[in-house]
Amino acid sequence: MVKLYINNKEVQVEAASTLLDAIVRAGFKVPTLCYLKDMFNEATCRVCIVELSGGRLVPSCSYPASEGLRVLTDSERVLKYRRAIVEMILASHKIKCQSCSMKGGYCQLLKLSKEFGVEGIPVCAECPLYGSECLLNLGIACLGPVTIAGCDAICTKERSPCIGCRGPASPDDVLEEGIKTFIKYKINIDEVVGISELFWGSNPLTQTIRKLFTNLHEGGRV
Amino acid sequence: MAEWTLMDRCCDKCWHTVEYPCKHFIRCTVEGPLCHESAECRVKRKRRIEELKYGKYGIKIKVPISSCTLAAGAKEVYDAVSKEVLSSGLNADITISGCMGLCYLDPWIELSKKGLPTAIYVNVKPGDVPKILKEYLSGDLSNAFALRADPEGIYKNYKVPLLNDLTLWSNQVRFVSRGCGVLNPESIEDYIISNGFRGLDKILNMHPKNVIEFVKKSGLRGRGGAGFPTWMKWEIAQSQVSDIKYFIVNADEGDPGAFMNRLLAESDPYRVIEGMIIGAYAVGASKGYIFVRAEKPLMADRLSKAVEEIRKYGLLGRNILGSGFSFDIEVILSAGAFVCGEETALISAIEGRTRPRQRPPYPATRGLWDKPTVINNVETVAHVATVFQVGVEEFTKYGTEKSKGTKMFCVTGCVSRTGAYEVPIGMSLSKLVYDLAGGPPDGKKVKAVQIGGPSGGCVPSNLLNTPVDYESLQSAGAIMGSGGVVVIDEDSCMVDVAKFFTSFTLAESCGKCFTCRVGMKLLYDILKNITEGKGSEEDLELLNELSDVIIGSSLCALGGTAPNPIKSTLRYFRDEYVAHIKDRKCPAKVCPNLVEYWIDPAKCVGCGLCVKACPTNFITGERGKPHSIDPSKCIRCSQCFITCPQGAVIKR
Incomplete structure (x- = not known):
């Protein structure tokens, strides 16, 4: 058994365990993406990083627990870096939540982006969590494809369309993907822009949406 | 029957065989015979040594054959020399040698004759060979570049400078590169008469712990980049209990602008292998690997030949010289990925995979096939061999308080004397760039010096008095790395330089961890935008923050150092970035979109x-x-x- 300190809380774990085991034993949480206990601990996603007392950042899923180690799981630096890593992952991730086979319920990326407030995942990713029917399919102008996720899709759960209260999912490719969805379901773009003006009125993105819409229509890329 | 060599028995009184070796074998080859007194045998050995030094007929022509000289046309020169010697009926020995590190002089030839000082002719063209030979043999040395040191003092009669008097040579300390350009890299005899294998001879009578103690006393630090003390690595591996341990030499040199490992292994392969055997003895390893880039075929060839040769004479294999210590070496070709220079990636590559893994556990406790493994760089093991040959005092004479000894640096870029120079650690950068490498040609100004390859950083010209040691370079924002020094003059755009190194690491990133794979791409895109005149002011802050995240949270050393060129150029050349972004101008007039x-x-x-x-x-x-x-x-x-x-x- 080795004794170590997680956020100044003393915890004892078996000698061959990892920092993550110790963190869980101590009752703290660290997000993980690529880690699968006893199956995969190659530390490739880096979101489970924690700070050691010397200031070194190490992935908790594969770093061995050793005697007297002092670990911080949510220091300012850790949170800042972790957020940057989630941003990086999202930057390289094709956001096609409407057609993703994972469906929102299992999407770990969604959870992480929600936790760190990283923009980029639309409300559509959350809808399937609650088995809600897609309102776009019924011809209702719902802003789900272009709005930031994180609200647990509370409106669509009640069969009321999303009105974009959390703001636009800002990266252009996400907006583009969303607008393609509107076109696919034959939703009137003027209606969409009209609803969006309620919350995004002063946001230049409403204009972007309109521009993207005309571009896509005229360019025949749909 | 093949010619009698120093490695053979002198007469029937000698009972040494590879199966039942004599433990004085190494010393006996040169000082021998030791077990019996025979004037005849002694003369036989003396005559052979003479022959090796001056040639059979008193005339010796050395042509350097190594990758760099071959590229400059040494093969043609070698052919021209053999043709000339054959056609003129001259009794002369033609031998090959390694590269002496002065690349701008390639190809060169060295002529020696009894009674004349040894002369070096440089930038030789095949057509000049007959003229040079005729001139030298008639005693006219006026066209020679320099003379080798000559104990008899006859050089004073000639108006040609001694090599030792030239600034590019006198400022160097040829410690580990002492054999480069002097010895025949394909002859074990040449190595053994120049104090070779004496280190091995010494350590076989020592306890492994004393060997490590000896290295500790020398203060030798790894020459691969990070500067981790060699003895510490060895001690950790030595203290592990395991049925088998491995000793790996990392000859996978991939930094753009660094070639000292290739130079050492091509010009003096026996030294590298001797150092390796010493290291293996100290840690108790029984199997060794040399991990060589397949893109450097001559280096792999010379090392494999040397291993075979050494094995043939029983200095490698089972029960080396009757000491009970067994060790064998295998030369492995790498596929040429930059990331394989990283310890854990190198181990993966030998195992048949390609990616680094998270440390700890460190290789010294769990490495190749989960067994304790020591990985040292070529230059480090060559240093080990030399330190054991000449003693600690000779080594600790040079260097600084924290890092002893010498280090080889390859100075390339905008300098007039491109080459590999071995200098004491702690020499100032300006001395390296100006006194040794001759500074930029045609009077241009040095803008910055890039040290340590794609993981290193740029040191601006006003900091050129920084001494080259691990700590000073680190605080200046660069790293020692393997020792590649690229001199950048005024005509280069620093944003473009940063972009170049970023594109290199981006291409070489193995793609295992997110931060390096995605982060480097993001960094590259931002830099590309800036050089195309599409940058914004927030980009600078973003570059800095992103670099910090990549350095702080990457899996291996490649990601952990890859943003260094960006960080150091941002630190010292921020005004150039600002000019690109604000004025949409490239001050050095390099970026095409801004010109x-x-x-x-x-x-x-x-x-x-x-x-x-x-x-x-x-x-x-x-x-x-x-x-x-x-x-x-x-x-x-x-x-x-x-x-x-x-x-x-x-x-x-």
Whole structure:
């Protein structure tokens, strides 16, 4: 058994365990993406990083627990870096939540982006969590494809369309993907822009949406 | 029957065989015979040593054959020398040698004759060979570049400088590279008469712990980059309990601009292997690997030949010289991925996979096939061999308080004397760049010096008095790395330099961890935008923050150091970044999108060459009258700039 300190809380774990085991034993949480206990601990996603007392950042899923180690799981630096890593992952991730086979319920990326407030995942990713029917399919102008996720899709759960209260999912490719969805379901773009003006009125993105819409229509890329 | 060599028995009284070796074998080859007294045998050995030193007939011609000299045409020179010797009926020995590190002089030849000082002729063309030979043999040395040190003092009669008196040589300390350019890299005899294998001879009578103690006393630190004390690595591996341990030499040199490991292993392979055997003895390893780049075939070839040769004489294999210590070496070719220079990736590559893994556990406790493994760099093991040969005092004489000894640096880029120089650690950068490498040609100014390859950083010209040691370079924002020094002059754009190194690491990233794979791509995209004039001011802050995240949270050392060029250029050359972003101008006039081509009417003679060169036909003008370029349609290919004989096309 080795004794170590997680956020100044003393915890004892078996000698061959990892920092993550110790963190869980101590009752703290660290997000993980690529880690699968006893199956995969190659530390490739880096979101489970924690700070050691010397200031070194190490992935908790594969770093061995050793005697007297002092670990911080949510220091300012850790949170800042972790957020940057989630941003990086999202930057390289094709956001096609409407057609993703994972469906929102299992999407770990969604959870992480929600936790760190990283923009980029639309409300559509959350809808399937609650088995809600897609309102776009019924011809209702719902802003789900272009709005930031994180609200647990509370409106669509009640069969009321999303009105974009959390703001636009800002990266252009996400907006583009969303607008393609509107076109696919034959939703009137003027209606969409009209609803969006309620919350995004002063946001230049409403204009972007309109521009993207005309571009896509005229360019025949749909 | 093959010629008698020093490695053979002198007479029937000698009972040494590979199966039942004599433990004095190494010393006996040169000082022998030791077990019996025989004037005849002694003379036989002495005569052979003489022969090796001066040639059978008193005339010896050395032609360096290594990758760098071959590229400069040494093979043709070698052929010309053999042809000339054959056709003139001259009794001379032609031998090959390694590279002495002065690349700008390649190909060179060294001539020696009894009664004449040994002379070096440089930049030899195959056609010059007959003339050079005739001149030298008749005693006219006026065209020689330099003379080797000559104990008899006869060089004073000639008006040619001694090599030791030239600044590029006298400022060097040839410690580990002492055999480079002197010894025949394919002859074990040549190595053994120049104090070779004496380190091995010494340690086989020592306890492994004392060997490590000896290295500790020398204060040798790893020459691969991080500068981890060698003895500490060995001690950790030595203290592990395991049925088998491995000793790996990392000869996978991939930094652009660094070639000292190739030079050492090609010019003096026996030294590398001797150091390896010493290391293996100290940690108790029984199997060794040399991990060589397949792109350096001569290096792999020379090392494999040397291993075979050493094995043949029983200095490698089972029960080395009756000491009970067994060790064997295998040369492994790498596929040439930059990331394989990283310890854990190298281990993966030998196991048949390709990616680094998270440390700890460190290789010294769990490495190749989960067994304790020591990985040292070529230069480090060559240092080990030399330290054991000549003693600790000779080594600790040089260097600084924290890092002892010498280090090889490859100075390339805008310098007039490109080459590999071995200097004491702690020498100032300016001395390295100006005194040894000769500074930039045609009087240009040095803007920065890039040290440590793609993981290193740029040191600006006002910090050139920084001493080259691990700590000082680190605080200046660079790293020692393997020792590649790229001199950058005023004509280079620092943003472009950062972009180049980023594109290199981006391409070489193995793609295992997110931060390096995605982060480097993001960094590259931002830099590309800046050089194309699309940057914004927030980009600088973003570059800095992103670099910090990548350095702080990457899996291996590649990601952990890859943003260094960006960080150091941002630190010292921020004004250039700002000029790109704010003024949309490239101060060094390198980035094509930020440069405008303009024809100076005062200089233009209207010859029309630029019109012919222009691929888009947007240069107009009548013959004999000044031409002009349509700036809105110019594609900035710079063809007119290159073609103009008058220098009338100007970048602005």
